[in-house]
Amino acid sequence: MRKDLTTSLLAVVVMTIFLGLAYPLAITGISQVLFPGKANGSKVSFDGRVVGSSLIGQPFSHPVLGKNGKAKLEEEEEILVPDKGYFQPRPSATGYSGNITYFGNAGPNSAEAREEVREYMKSYLQLEKPFDKSLTSEDIPVDAVTQSASGVDPHISEANARIQAHRIAAIRGLPLAKVDDLISANTDGRSLGLLGEPGVNVLELNIALDKEAPLK
Amino acid sequence: MAQGWLQIAVFVAVLVALVKPVGIYMARVFTNQRVFLSPVVGPIERTTYKALRVRPDEGQDWKGYARSLIVFSLLFWIALYLILRTQGIHPFNPEGFHSAPWDLNFNTTSSFITNTNWQYYGGETTLSYFSQMAGLAVQNFVSAAVGIAVVVALIRGIVARSGREIGNFWRDLVRILLYILVPISIVGALFLVSQGVIQNLSHATVIHTLAGGSQVLGQGPVASQEAIKELGTNGGGFFNVNSAFPFENSTGLTNFFELLLILVIPASLTYTYGRMVGSQRQGWAIFAAMSALFIVGVAVVYMAEQHGTPSQHLAGLNTHTFDGSTGGNMEGKEQRFGIADTSLWTAVTTVTSCGAVNGAFESLTGLGQAVPFANLGFSEVIFGGVGAGLYSMLLYVILAVFIGGLMVGRTPEYLGKKIQAREIKLVALGVLVTPLFTLLASGLASATRLGTRSIYAGINPQGFSETLYAYLSQANNNGSALAGYTGFIQPNAPGNVGAFGISFADLLGGAVMIGARFLPILFVLAVAGSLAGKKVSPAGLGTMRTDNPTFVFLLVGVVILVGALTFFPAILLGPIVQSLTTRLF
Numbered sequence: 126m127r128k129d130l131t132t133s134l135l136a137v138v139v140m141t142i143f144l145g146l147a148y149p150l151a152i153t154g155i156s157q158v159l160f161p162g163k164a165n166g167s168k169v170s171f172d173g174r175v176v177g178s179s180l181i182g183q184p185f186s187h188p189v190l191g192k193n194g195k196a197k198l199e200e201e202e203e204i205l206v207p208d209k210g211y212f213q214p215r216p217s218a219t220g221y222s223g224n225i226t227y228f229g230n231a232g233p234n235s236a237e238a239r240e241e242v243r244e245y246m247k248s249y250l251q252l253e254k255p256f257d258k259s260l261t262s263e264d265i266p267v268d269a270v271t272q273s274a275s276g277v278d279p280h281i282s283e284a285n286a287r288i289q290a291h292r293i294a295a296i297r298g299l300p301l302a303k304v305d306d307l308i309s310a311n312t313d314g315r316s317l318g319l320l321g322e323p324g325v326n327v328l329e330l331n332i333a334l335d336k337e338a339p340l341k
Numbered sequence: 342m343a344q345g346w347l348q349i350a351v352f353v354a355v356l357v358a359l360v361k362p363v364g365i366y367m368a369r370v371f372t373n374q375r376v377f378l379s380p381v382v383g384p385i386e387r388t389t390y391k392a393l394r395v396r397p398d399e400g401q402d403w404k405g406y407a408r409s410l411i412v413f414s415l416l417f418w419i420a421l422y423l424i425l426r427t428q429g430i431h432p433f434n435p436e437g438f439h440s441a442p443w444d445l446n447f448n449t450t451s452s453f454i455t456n457t458n459w460q461y462y463g464g465e466t467t468l469s470y471f472s473q474m475a476g477l478a479v480q481n482f483v484s485a486a487v488g489i490a491v492v493v494a495l496i497r498g499i500v501a502r503s504g505r506e507i508g509n510f511w512r513d514l515v516r517i518l519l520y521i522l523v524p525i526s527i528v529g530a531l532f533l534v535s536q537g538v539i540q541n542l543s544h545a546t547v548i549h550t551l552a553g554g555s556q557v558l559g560q561g562p563v564a565s566q567e568a569i570k571e572l573g574t575n576g577g578g579f580f581n582v583n584s585a586f587p588f589e590n591s592t593g594l595t596n597f598f599e600l601l602l603i604l605v606i607p608a609s610l611t612y613t614y615g616r617m618v619g620s621q622r623q624g625w626a627i628f629a630a631m632s633a634l635f636i637v638g639v640a641v642v643y644m645a646e647q648h649g650t651p652s653q654h655l656a657g658l659n660t661h662t663f664d665g666s667t668g669g670n671m672e673g674k675e676q677r678f679g680i681a682d683t684s685l686w687t688a689v690t691t692v693t694s695c696g697a698v699n700g701a702f703e704s705l706t707g708l709g710q711a712v713p714f715a716n717l718g719f720s721e722v723i724f725g726g727v728g729a730g731l732y733s734m735l736l737y738v739i740l741a742v743f744i745g746g747l748m749v750g751r752t753p754e755y756l757g758k759k760i761q762a763r764e765i766k767l768v769a770l771g772v773l774v775t776p777l778f779t780l781l782a783s784g785l786a787s788a789t790r791l792g793t794r795s796i797y798a799g800i801n802p803q804g805f806s807e808t809l810y811a812y813l814s815q816a817n818n819n820g821s822a823l824a825g826y827t828g829f830i831q832p833n834a835p836g837n838v839g840a841f842g843i844s845f846a847d848l849l850g851g852a853v854m855i856g857a858r859f860l861p862i863l864f865v866l867a868v869a870g871s872l873a874g875k876k877v878s879p880a881g882l883g884t885m886r887t888d889n890p891t892f893v894f895l896l897v898g899v900v901i902l903v904g905a906l907t908f909f910p911a912i913l914l915g916p917i918v919q920s921l922t923t924r925l926f
Contacts, residue, residue, distance in 0.1 A: 128394075129412040132511060135393045136413060137420045137796035139791070140518075144482045145475030148523065149565040152530045156564065158542040159531070165539045166558055166588065176551045178558060180537055180587035185552045202716055208552050223558040224545045225835060226582040228701035230825040231672055232803040233710070236912075236925040238672070242656035257711055263659045266666035267649075268676050270658060272584035274683075274700045280676035284665030313592075313677070320348060321593020322667055322679030 171332045179329055184221045184233040185211035194290040207252060210296050210340045212281070212289050214327045215268055216245050219276035245270035254301040266287065280324025283312060297338040307333050342647060342661070345681025352600060352685060353632075355459055359605055360628065364612025370520045371493045371513070371613065374492040374795035380517050381614030389515050397515075403870025406494055407863055409510040410487060414454055415543040417483060419835040424476040427470075434469035436835060441467050444842035445829045451851035453477050455858035456484035458577030458696055458724055459569070459811075461828035461847060465559040466582050466835045470542055471911030477577060478566045482526075485573025485595070486517040488728030491518075491862050492610065495732050496617045498869030499756055503876050505624040507869045517904025521606070522573060523906035529568035529602055534600075537591030545835075548762035563588055567868045571602035574726045576820045584686075584699040585675055596699060598683055603695045607724035610731045622888035627734060630896045634723045635692050638712045643684040645708035646670045654840055670709070673701025676898070684709070691716040694726030703798075703807070703823040707920030710806060713821065714916055717813045718908035719900050720775050726818060732865045738887065739764060739868070741899045745885050745892070753883055764871055770863035775816050776907040778857040782810040782849055791845035797825025806915030813908075815850045817858040 156164040177183050186205040188196035196203040205220075207213050214221070218229035231238035236327045246262055249269055252259050266284040281289075290304040297304075311330040314323050346883075349480060365438020369376050388396050395919055401409065423753040424431070427445040429439040440446065445461055452459040465475065490513040499506045534540045543560045550556050563579045567589055570577060584590040590599060608628065649660030662668035669680040678686070683700040690697055691713040702713060722734040739755055743765055748752030753760040786792030786808050794806040795811070807826040828846030832839045886892060 126408065126412070129409050130416075132393050132395055133413040133416040136511075136514075137377055139389070139392055140483060141479050143474055144518075144523070145479040148526070149474040149562045152527065152534075152565040153540050153542060155531060155560055156534040159615070160534050163537050164534050164564075165543065166539050166541075166546065166560065167537050167591075168546075171551060173834060175548060177548050177556065178587075180591050181556075181558060183548075183550045183552075183556050184554060185550075187552070187554070188806070211552060221556060223548075223556050225463070225833065226559075226580050226586060227463065228582060228585075228673055228703060228824050230701060230703040230797060231652070231821075232703060232825075232919075232926075233652060233670070234797050234922065234925050235652055235704045235798065235803065235921045238650070238652035238704075239656045239925055242658055242672075243652055244659065246656065247620045255453075265659065266663075266668065267653075267658065267660055267668055267671040271670075271672040273671075274673045274675050274698075275582045275587060276676050277587065277676075282676060284663065287665060293889050316592050316594035316597070319351065320591075320597045321677050321682055324676040328551065332580075335551065336464065 169328065169332065171335065177328050179326060180279055181223050182214045182221055185213060185326055185331060188255060200263045209252070209292060211331045211334070212293060212327050213252070215244060215278050215281055216270065216272045217276040218272045221277050223277055226276055226300070242270055253288055253339055254294055256295050257288060278330060280313065281327055283308070283323060283325055286304060286325040286330070293334065297334060298338070299338050303337070307337065324329070342678045345643060345679070347679050348609055349643070349685050352597065353636070355606055356601065356608055359601070360609045360612050363609035363893045364624070365616065367521060367609060368613040368616040370908070371617065373516070376520060378520055378524060386515060386519050387490045389519070393511060395511040397509055397512040399509055400780070401509055402505040403494070403498070403507055403866045403873070404841045406505040406507055406510045407866045410490070410530050410862065411499060411859065414487065414668050417480070418450055418454045420481060421453060421476050422446055424813045425449060425472055428469055428472050431433055431469060431471040433471040433474065433542060436469070438467065438469050439837050441829070441837050444840040444844040444847035448828060448847040450852040451854045452500060452820065453480035453577065454484060454853045455813060455818050456488055456573070456575060456694065456729065457818040457854045457856065457858070458575045459528055459815050459850060460577055460820065461842070463581030463831065464578055465561070466831060467837060472564060473579060474562055478569060481566065481569040481573045481577070482518060482522050482878040485522060485575065485727045486514050488726055489517045489606070489726065490514055491865055492728040493734040494868040495796065495865055496614060496733060498873040499758065500618050501873040504868065504873055507866070507873055522569065522602065525572055526568040529572060530564040531597065532685045533564040533567055533595055536595045538564040538567055538595060539588045545868050548752060556820070559588070568602065570697060571599045571695065572606065574603060574693045574695040576690065578697060584697045593682065596678055596686070600686060600689050602691055603693050603697070606723060606727045607730045610728070614731060616670045620888060623756070626737065626893050630893045630900070631723045631734070633897055634719070634900070638692065638716055639685055639688040642687050642709045645683060645920070646680050646684050648706065650706050652925060655925065670704070672705055673704030675700065688712060688716070690821055691819060692721070692723035692725070694729060694817060696814065698821055701824060702821055703825050707916050711912065711916040711920060714810065714813065714908070714912045715904065717817045717819055719816045720772065721819065729818065733861070736865065736868070736871065737900050738896060739768050740772060741892070741896045742885065742887060747886065749925065751883050751885065753862065754878070757880060757889060758872050758875045759878070764868055767864045767868045767871065771861045771868070772903060774860045774864070778853045779813050779816040780855045780907070780911070782816070783809045786812065786846070786849065789868055793847045795826050795828055795843055797827065799926070802915050803926060804920045809911055809915055811850065815854045818854060818858050
């Protein structure tokens with residue numbers, strides 16, 4: 126018994142030092158030398174400043190201001206409206222927080238979830254239908270009206286992007302074909318052509334748009 | 342769906358291809374033979390024995406082995422609790438987090454010592470980099486090694502030609518760490534970084550976004566933890582949303598790689614087993630039984646998720662696949678993984694005791710949820726946790742041999758060893774203790790106001806599912822969750838200011854994890870000791886074969902029978918009700 130205690134005590138110390146400090150710190154050191162960009166979060170720059178990470182989605186919306194110049198609140202949360210000149214990412218439970226993450230946790234048979242999806246569908250049609258008259262609720266892709274898992278999904282589906290392209294083309298004064306080209310250029314295909322699903326990277330696409338036809 | 346099935350098929354094919362080489366390698370490690378890493382690792386191994394004052398050649402009987410294991414785990418429990426409790430004074434804490442409440446720390450400590458990684462906390466808002474690295478990640482290695490050591494001891498007991506010794510705990514522990522877990526983790530972590538998983542010690546970064554807002558990006562030493570979190574079937578995320586967060590799991594490729602890390606050891610151990618007992622067919626028989634149950638599970642989740650949920654259909658959403666859209670239930674799923682990879686992950690992480698998630702379990706369809714429930718209800722024997730899966734499955738094998746023996750009226754034998762009253766008693770205890778903890782705890786939590794405080798979905802089938810799954814997951818040392826269920830209330834801000842633990846959920850869960858981990862381990866080691874002392878009798882005409890399809894069928898039947906008899910009534914009330922109705926709650 127005493128021998129077990131001594132060995133255990135030594136093991137706790139030795140393993141904490143080697144597995145808990147030496148291993149992660151060594152991996153950190155090697156990563157910082159070999160893959161500094163990736164190890165620090167795949168940051169992307171535009172106009173000489175860091176504007177985000179290519180792996181983390183971000184909101185393209187602004188708060189509604191009241192008469193006093195402050196953001197209007199509803200149930201203590203700011204009311205946000207989408208920036209019409211940008212492609213819109215997926216709905217998020219966390220408001221695209223990159224440091225406080227949680228799931229939306231809408232259950233499969235939840236009445237609340239039904240209302241939520243209805244609301245998202247209504248807003249989607251309100252935003253896109255004026256620019257794409259033939260759009261119906263049947264055409265809405267599932268990713269556009271469901272919350273992602275991470276709350277910061279960097280991608281939208283290609284179908285979602287093609288619908289939004291009509292709005293972007295009208296507002297930015299670009300030909301639809303040009304916007305469609307930009308979508309294709311900013312679509313991340315399946316890894317090795319096989320794994321996962323293709324997705325359009327919203328931040329990278331919007332950066333490409335700002336380069337091509339800046340908003341006034 | 343064809344593309345999705347193809348991805349699943351490719352995954353299974355790659356896994357099957359790895360089983361033999363990895364299995365052989367591990368068998369050599371467990372039997373103290375030279376492997377290709379020996380020139381590098383050998384000197385480190387010998388130095389470690391000296392530092393720990395271990396005589397590696399000294400054999401232990403099952404009681405000695407169990408004593409070392411328990412004392413070691415107990416001391417590490419105390420050490421981890423102290424680290425978490427004194428979080429504020431340690432380095433690598435750029436966000437300046439103080440300790441979480443004591444009851445939450447009790448739960449977290451118990452969770453990581455037992456290879457469960459149930460998380461009532463959100464990593465990025467609660468824990469410093471020091472706590473994650475030197476506290477939790479150490480346990481990711483160590484608790485995995487303990488699980489593997491136990492199955493190695495059991496195999497030694499099965500093959501021993503009479504005697505009492507079942508190996509040396511310290512030697513097994515050190516060799517498993519140095520030859521298996523650490524090398525694969527180093528390579529795995531670096532690969533993950535090369536694909537976008539972060540690895541740094543920086544403060545969270547404030548970004549001015551393209552549209553002119555601001556966003557804070559959490560940082561940290563993620564990849565080093567991610568690799569062992571999957572490899573050791575631990576599953577505790579660095580971030581609260583676990584492997585759904587792009588900094589933990591960036592692409593379809595990292596997703597595939599992490600899935601392989603989760604399954605490679607549990608699957609390959611069946612080959613190791615065959616090799617160590619001297620009959621490869623015995624190993625393949627167990628592999629076949631596990632694979633059959635696994636593949637059925639994957640298929641059910643995938644088809645259920647592709648169908649969509651009643652909430653979505655009643656809202657008028659078109660969940661069919663069309664050009665450029667995956668269709669299906671994308672609530673709580675990431676676009677880069679889609680329906681197929683999230684479904685595959687759901688099955689992989691619940692057949693093993695991993696519990697990492699790449700999507701929200703709470704948002705799965707009713708039938709999609711039923712599969713994780715079933716996988717956990719079968720006591721994690723479909724591949725299972727590293728080591729823990731195979732030793733639990735071997736208990737079922739002995740049970741199947743016993744039942745088969747009763748049917749044909751012969752004294753049951755397994756690999757030449759007679760299975761007698763003592764073994765069967767121990768096996769029955771080992772098989773039943775986990776369901777007992779699950780049902781008692783979830784019953785208590787459902788019936789009392791203390792327990793129902795933790796529910797998010799309300800008093801309805803989904804709320805019951807949350808409760809049952811919480812204790813099913815903790816008792817089986819899995820760690821995945823219908824994440825609305827909570828034992829820790831934290832205001833919507835980083836840091837532990839104003840946070841408090843729900844003591845009932847934290848303490849009951851912690852106790853369940855410890856009991857349901859260490860009691861079965863003791864029963865398994867006792868079986869090992871008991872079998873080690875038996876003489877091997879040669880197989881005769883009347884010996885029931887345990888390496889043919891009939892036995893695989895019997896084994897699958899026993900697993901399903903025990904699981905279904907124990908859990909069917911409870912599972913009926915949650916996921917099955919939800920999958921049979923279009924009613925909303």
